[in-house]
Amino acid sequence: MAIAPIEHLLRALYIAKKDAKAYYFKAPNLTYALLMPISLFLAFSIAGPIDPKSITPGLTSLVVLFGTTSIEAVAVVLEKQTGTFERLLVAPVSLSTILLGKILAGLLFGSALGIAIFVPLALALGIAITSLPMALLAIALSSLSSSALGVLASAHAKWVPEAQMLANFLRFPMTFLSGAFIPLELMPPQLQFIARLLPLTYSVEALRISSGGPMTMTTFLLDMVALALYSLAFLTIAGYALKKKIE
Amino acid sequence: MDGAIEAINLTKYYGKILAVDNISFEVERGEVFGFLGPNGAGKTTAIRLLTGQMKPSSGSAIVAGFDMTREPIKAKRLIGVVPEVSNLYDELSAWDNLIFAAQLYGVPRGARGMRAKELLEFIGLYDRREDRVGNLSKGMRRRLTIAAALIHEPSILFLDEPTSGLDVESARAIRGLIRELNGRGTTVFLTTHYIEEADHLCDRIAIIDRGRIVAKDKPEGLKSRVEGRTAFDISFGPRGGPVDGLAALDHVKEVSKLGEVFRVYVGDVTGFLQALADFARGNGLEITSINTVKPSLEDAFVRITGLSPEVMRVEKEPARRGDVGYSSH
Numbered sequence: 328m329a330i331a332p333i334e335h336l337l338r339a340l341y342i343a344k345k346d347a348k349a350y351y352f353k354a355p356n357l358t359y360a361l362l363m364p365i366s367l368f369l370a371f372s373i374a375g376p377i378d379p380k381s382i383t384p385g386l387t388s389l390v391v392l393f394g395t396t397s398i399e400a401v402a403v404v405l406e407k408q409t410g411t412f413e414r415l416l417v418a419p420v421s422l423s424t425i426l427l428g429k430i431l432a433g434l435l436f437g438s439a440l441g442i443a444i445f446v447p448l449a450l451a452l453g454i455a456i457t458s459l460p461m462a463l464l465a466i467a468l469s470s471l472s473s474s475a476l477g478v479l480a481s482a483h484a485k486w487v488p489e490a491q492m493l494a495n496f497l498r499f500p501m502t503f504l505s506g507a508f509i510p511l512e513l514m515p516p517q518l519q520f521i522a523r524l525l526p527l528t529y530s531v532e533a534l535r536i537s538s539g540g541p542m543t544m545t546t547f548l549l550d551m552v553a554l555a556l557y558s559l560a561f562l563t564i565a566g567y568a569l570k571k572k573i574e
Numbered sequence: 575m576d577g578a579i580e581a582i583n584l585t586k587y588y589g590k591i592l593a594v595d596n597i598s599f600e601v602e603r604g605e606v607f608g609f610l611g612p613n614g615a616g617k618t619t620a621i622r623l624l625t626g627q628m629k630p631s632s633g634s635a636i637v638a639g640f641d642m643t644r645e646p647i648k649a650k651r652l653i654g655v656v657p658e659v660s661n662l663y664d665e666l667s668a669w670d671n672l673i674f675a676a677q678l679y680g681v682p683r684g685a686r687g688m689r690a691k692e693l694l695e696f697i698g699l700y701d702r703r704e705d706r707v708g709n710l711s712k713g714m715r716r717r718l719t720i721a722a723a724l725i726h727e728p729s730i731l732f733l734d735e736p737t738s739g740l741d742v743e744s745a746r747a748i749r750g751l752i753r754e755l756n757g758r759g760t761t762v763f764l765t766t767h768y769i770e771e772a773d774h775l776c777d778r779i780a781i782i783d784r785g786r787i788v789a790k791d792k793p794e795g796l797k798s799r800v801e802g803r804t805a806f807d808i809s810f811g812p813r814g815g816p817v818d819g820l821a822a823l824d825h826v827k828e829v830s831k832l833g834e835v836f837r838v839y840v841g842d843v844t845g846f847l848q849a850l851a852d853f854a855r856g857n858g859l860e861i862t863s864i865n866t867v868k869p870s871l872e873d874a875f876v877r878i879t880g881l882s883p884e885v886m887r888v889e890k891e892p893a894r895r896g897d898v899g900y901s902s903h
Contacts, residue, residue, distance in 0.1 A: 334680060337677075338678060338680070341677040341678060342678075345663070348665075349663050349666055410657060410659045410661035413627060413657055413661055414657075414675075414722075415678070416626075416627050417625050417650060417653075418675075419647045419648075419650040419651040419678075419680065420647070420678060573627065573628050574628060574629045
């Protein structure tokens with residue numbers, strides 16, 4: 328009488344749908360997702376000397392990062408605070424199914440945000456999108472890794488501000504070191520090395536490639552693999568932390 | 575195993591703190607079994623161990639025939655859990671909460687709406703189905719939490735402090751629901767710190783104190799442990815002299831005054847009644863009523879645990895934010 332894998336996937340989707348209905352697409356979440364990246368974009372492109380075209384991939388990656396990590400902090404920590412996480416734990420679903428549901432919702436939310444920023448900006452600024460499927464894949468995997476990062480931060484937090492603080496601890500260095508606004512090649516080698524440790528770097532790079540950037544398909548594929556591996560690693564650590572708390 | 579629940583040497587440590595200390599018991603199918611104990615006795619930890627929300631440090635829990643550590647998902651399909659704090663999604667409507675619960679428990683798509691409707695009617699909230707749960711009263715939320723736990727028609731229902739913090743009317747409604755469910759064949763495991771609730775609802779009670787089961791029996795069985803100390807409630811009419819001499823009568827062990835009524839604990843009943851009649855006649859007193867007082871479950875609880883009944887009246891502090899679901903016990 329074991330539950331079939333498809334049934335697990337379905338239940339993960341129900342959790343994702345419930346999350347979207349209960350928490351996502353609410354004004355405060357959207358504002359937080361957009362406010363910081365757009366402020367930085369305006370600061371660098373209008374007040375600074377940088378061409379807005381060149382930082383559109385960076386802005387998109389940041390919106391995805393801020394949007395999904397913020398929402399995951401709410402969707403996991405708030406559930407722990409209000410006791411609804413207990414509801415999920417007593418149900419016949421595994422912790423992996425619960426986490427899958429959480430990141431599926433983040434994946435869809437992040438992708439919707441990313442597309443909503445990237446496509447209009449590309450059209451408005453006349454950016455040549457080399458391959459739309461590549462851009463969409465880059466946005467999707469960026470959303471996945473950012474969701475997993477949000478889950479990781481919230482797995483260790485007891486309340487929402489703590490999760491946000493942990494997320495900020497990871498987000499802010501990434502904002503400036505991932506090549507979102509300052510190209511990697513202009514950074515000293517030590518910072519370039521640090522940048523290579525940050526998932527956002529691969530997200531920005533992949534979006535650059537898919538919108539007329541100079542690098543190759545191989546680099547794009549490596550970026551995708553890196554984002555997938557980061558997602559897996561973040562989720563594994565988050566799952567382990569949550570499991571420890573339950574035990 | 576024919577029983578619904580079996581705990582075998584269940585033990586749980588939080589770090590160095592022993593929350594549940596080697597408890598063993600069985601719950602038969604169709605029974606209402608209660609864990610009675612003061613706050614902090616380990617009741618919630620025990621229920622979390624039995625429902626697979628945490629793993630025991632040692633020992634095991636067999637629920638609906640499945641080992642909760644080895645086959646938790648199979649066991650969880652057959653149980654419903656109502657936590658102490660109603661844990662529904664405030665942002666969703668009553669209806670959406672039930673449908674989500676149905677999806678989570680694998681209720682077939684075609685049956686979800688029908689089950690949700692039946693349950694909302696059963697708990698008297700069908701008219702409020704479109705309301706956000708955050709807008710419902712505490713008592714309504716508790717009823718809805720019970721409904722959500724019943725959506726997959728579980729054979730065993732766990733309730734942690736089902737009436738704690740509710741007003742009298744809501745608590746009565748919840749107790750009525752529990753009785754009705756049990757009448758339909760659902761096995762009920764509940765925890766409570768209300769002695770009267772345990773007395774009126776449970777077929778059998780385990781008294782838990784500091785993580786250990788100190789007694790386990792039917793309510794009448796527990797009460798019989800303090801028998802042998804018969805008491806009478808006696809009222810005298812307005813005529814006659816003082817009744818101060820009551821305590822000095824033969825066979826009287828203790829006298830206390832409850833308003834106009836004297837509660838007299840006696841040894842030999844026949845001897846006392848004769849002495850009482852002589853005492854009343856001699857002092858020109860009129861006995862207007864005399865009732866035998868049976869030992870209450872509270873008397874038994876006090877005798878067994880050595881705790882004051884006041885301890886049981888202390889309500890739990892609101893759960894600390896961030897701890898819910900993990901470490902409060």
